[in-house]
Structure formats: C-alpha cells, structure tokens
Amino acid sequence: MMSADTPSSVGTQAAETAGTSPRNGCVDALDSPESIAAEVSTGIEAFLESKAAEFLSISPDAQDIGQALLDFTRGGKMIRPVLLWWGFQLATGNDHSRGNWADGVAEAAGSLELLHAAALIHDDVIDHSDTRRGKPALHRQFESSHSERRYQGGAESFGVAAAIVIGDICLALSEELFEKSQTVLGITPSARNLRATLRRDVMVGQYLDVLAEVVPLDDERIGERAWEVLSFKSAKYSVEQPLLLGAALGGADEKQMAEISRFGLPLGQAFQLRDDVLGIFGDPAATGKPAGDDIREGKRTVLIAESMKNLSPEQIQIMAARLGDPKLTDAEVGECVSMLIESGGLDAVESFIQTKYNEALSVARDWATVSNDADSTRTKIGPTAQKQLAGFAEALSYRTS
Missing domain, CATH: 1.10.600.10 (Farnesyl Diphosphate Synthase)
Structure with a gap:
C-alpha cells in the first residue's frame, strides 16, 4: 500500500472534515465512499501487481494468475471496504492520534475486498455462472483460453480447476494483506477473532446455500x-462484520x-x-x-x-x-x-x-x-x-x- 511516511489523501480529508474530536467523540462527517474506494482500489492494485511479479518469477506460465486477479478485482462496488473504514471512524471519533492510520485501514479494507473476490470466484464455479459484472466468469475465461491455445484435455474442467486454484490464491493474499495492516494498526485479539469469524461465516453460509438448493421445496425448514x-x-x-471489524481495529x-x-x-x-x-x-x-x-x-x-x-x-x-x-x-x-x-x-x-x-x-x-x-x-x-x-x-x- 502506501509507505509509512506518505500522507493519505483520505486521512487528510477526514482530519479536515471531522476536526480533532477526542477518541469516541462525535463523528461530524465520515470519509466519502468514493474517496475510500479510490484509496483502497489503488492499494489493491499495487499489492496485486507486486504479487503478479512474484508469480512471474516462479514461472512465465504463472503470469495468467496475476493478470486474472488484477482484472477481476477492478470495478467492484467496494461496499465492504467502505463499511470497514466507517466502522473504524465510528469507533475512534476521527481521533488521529494513532498516526498514519489510513494506511493500515486501507490494507485491512483491501483484504476484505480480496476475500470477497475469492468468494465470488468460487461462487461462480459452484453456481455454474457464465457471467460476472457483465463479463465472462473467471472459469469461463480460462475455459476459453484453453480452447484458444489448443491445450489438450477438457476445456471446461481446466477452467473450473484454474478458477478454484486462483480463488484459493486470492483468499491467501487476503490474509497476507490483513496481516500487513496489523503493522500499522497494531495486533488486537478482538480484530483477529472477528476476522476469523467473518471468514468462517461466509464459508459456512456458502455450504448452507449449496445444501438449500437440493432440499425439497416442501421441507418444513425452508424459510428458516x-x-x-x-x-x-x-x-x-x-x-455487519466489516463495520465491526473496522470498529475493533479502532479499539x-x-x-x-x-x-x-x-x-x-x-x-x-x-x-x-x-x-x-x-x-x-x-x-x-x-x-x-x-x-x-x-x-x-x-x-x-x-x-x-x-x-x-x-x-x-x-x-x-x-x-x-x-x-x-x-x-x-x-x-x-x-x-x-x-x-x-x-x-x-x-x-x-x-x-x-x-x-x-x-x-x-x-x-x-x-x-x-x-x-x-x-x-x-x-x-x-x-x-x-x-x-x-x-x-x-x-x-x-x-x-x-
């Protein structure tokens, strides 16, 4: 993300709009969703570009991984990053005594967006979806790549396998970026526990969704x-959990x-x-x-x-x-x-x-x-x-x- 001595434009904006309220004081204004999204998007792009270079150093064949993740994470709504950021501000009352807090919050917010991207990649495979955000789903992209490059074997199975692996890589990178945020914000047991709970809940929820799709419509628990x-x-x-995670990071x-x-x-x-x-x-x-x-x-x-x-x-x-x-x-x-x-x-x-x-x-x-x-x-x-x-x-x- 940003270096420790580079001022954050969003952090500066918060200081200007909210003043120097005491910790847990009144939050006069929150940073705008647009400025938060821009800050987090820039950070994710830089982080994934560095990872793409690492993949390429392993093998020229791994170049597709980095490019796929860069393309997939562009253009999202950034709902979770905005809410995490706001949760932090609600908890701190826009108190900036913690130093360059925006760098750490941007990294924590970016890690949530990568977790979301991983979930979407796997969700599209599970649902056999053809599109995502008006473009071919990731497994369909790799399926097409298989055909275009005249690889051997089944194109569909290759696309599914590639998407599962890249979704796993995206999940791992999400954890890495969250750990990186801790060097700025400090390690808090509450935030770590919430992060683990968030990750657990979305995965258990995904299984419950898969199970619900095969349950008969007359099942007595269908509504529940x-x-x-x-x-x-x-x-x-x-x-809820992005707000809570941001608040926990804010103490x-x-x-x-x-x-x-x-x-x-x-x-x-x-x-x-x-x-x-x-x-x-x-x-x-x-x-x-x-x-x-x-x-x-x-x-x-x-x-x-x-x-x-x-x-x-x-x-x-x-x-x-x-x-x-x-x-x-x-x-x-x-x-x-x-x-x-x-x-x-x-x-x-x-x-x-x-x-x-x-x-x-x-x-x-x-x-x-x-x-x-x-x-x-x-x-x-x-x-x-x-x-x-x-x-x-x-x-x-x-x-x-």
Whole structure:
C-alpha cells in the first residue's frame, strides 16, 4: 500500500472534515465512499501487481494468475471496504492520534475486498455462472483460453480447476494483506477473532446455500434455511462484520460493538434481500446477470420461501421441477416470475426490506441524538455523518444493480 511516511489523501480529508474530536467523540462527517474506494482500489492494485511479479518469477506460465486477479478485482462496488473504514471512524471519533492510520485501514479494507473476490470466484464455479459484472466468469475465461491455445484435455474442467486454484490464491493474499495492516494498526485479539469469524461465516453460509438448493421445496425448514443462508453467507459478512471489524481495529469496546451490530445486521439483511429480488427481477443490463438467474440456479431464497406459502399444490410442483434447471426457456422463467408476484412473495420481501432498512435508520438517528451525552462509550454522530449513513443504507436497500 502506501509507505509509512506518505500522507493519505483520505486521512487528510477526514482530519479536515471531522476536526480533532477526542477518541469516541462525535463523528461530524465520515470519509466519502468514493474517496475510500479510490484509496483502497489503488492499494489493491499495487499489492496485486507486486504479487503478479512474484508469480512471474516462479514461472512465465504463472503470469495468467496475476493478470486474472488484477482484472477481476477492478470495478467492484467496494461496499465492504467502505463499511470497514466507517466502522473504524465510528469507533475512534476521527481521533488521529494513532498516526498514519489510513494506511493500515486501507490494507485491512483491501483484504476484505480480496476475500470477497475469492468468494465470488468460487461462487461462480459452484453456481455454474457464465457471467460476472457483465463479463465472462473467471472459469469461463480460462475455459476459453484453453480452447484458444489448443491445450489438450477438457476445456471446461481446466477452467473450473484454474478458477478454484486462483480463488484459493486470492483468499491467501487476503490474509497476507490483513496481516500487513496489523503493522500499522497494531495486533488486537478482538480484530483477529472477528476476522476469523467473518471468514468462517461466509464459508459456512456458502455450504448452507449449496445444501438449500437440493432440499425439497416442501421441507418444513425452508424459510428458516433461507434466512440462515441470507444472514451468514451475505448479510453479516457484507455489512455487519466489516463495520465491526473496522470498529475493533479502532479499539471499540463491547458496548459500542453491540450498538454498531444493531445498525449493521438489519442493513445487511436488507442488502441481501434486495440482492435476492434482483437475482430474479433485476435488469440484466444493470446487474450483469441474465434475467431470472436465481431460478435457473435453484436458489431457495426468502423470496421463494415466502411464495411457497400461497402457491397451489400444482404451482409448487411446477416450481419444484423448474428451480435449478439451467435449460429453462425465457417463457418458463417468466411463468415462475409471475407466480412469485401473484403469490405475494415479492410484496413480502419488499416489506421485509423496508422493515430492516427502517431498523438501521432508527439506530443512526439514535446516534445523532446523543452527541452531547456524557457517556463517552456511546457512538455519536453529527448531521452530516447521519445523512451519509442514511444515504448509504438507502443505496444498499434499494439499489438496481
């Protein structure tokens, strides 16, 4: 990332916008998502370029690894890095007495983005996805490379194998970058434990997702299973845990961590519920995925579970036969989509999203009303920071891509 004696533009911005509030003081303003994303992206690029050079020194054939990771990590939403950064600022009250903290936070945030990239690479293999962000999924890219270079053996199996290995490498690099951040921020048992929990939860959540796809639709736990997958595969690791990890790196105590969790978990659930809606109803031009993709992949989401409550036995039979069939026609997908709407499943999920979104906003409003509270352990934010959190919450809950 940046050298120890190079000032961070984002850190400088924070100092200018937030002043010199005491530790756990009122956070007047948070760094902008755009500036955080730019800072973290630059750091990831530099880190991966150095690793690409290492791969090339091992063998000229390893050049594809570094280039694949560089290409794959460009253009992401940077949701997790932004939230980790904000978690750190909420915990420290923008106190800059820790020195060049932005370098370490940028590295910790970058490590989360690499963990996310590893999960996406493996997720696309598991789901047999053809595209990611409007481009061929990584395993499809290596499948094409196999054919173009006239390699022997099966192109598809080579693509899958290459993607699994590169996903593993990306996960290892994520750990390396997080360890690097500790040289600036200091080693904290709380942060290490949270990092391990985050990594564990997303992997267990992935298994639960795989299992849910083969469970019959009339399974009595289908709704409970859907909420488990939603929470552990995505909601916690996408929103709540990045905020908590940043707060832990900033030295937050248990009380403040609990407050931040009250904001982060419902927002993470709203985020993933919206993702489930977009997986079926999203515009392919915006999502980069085919329309109705979750139906062809057989996802047992909360949307599916809620719809099952009001479908007729005949409709349930049709849905059970079609979920997970990659060869469905657009007309067959369209019929399933109509069932999800007419059954009230979509309306139920939209109601869940609104409820979870409102829960998160309520916590942010509470933080904004205790700015003069004598309790130094309370999270305190000013009007600008409240507006930033509310805007980000709305963007996550009601996004179109």
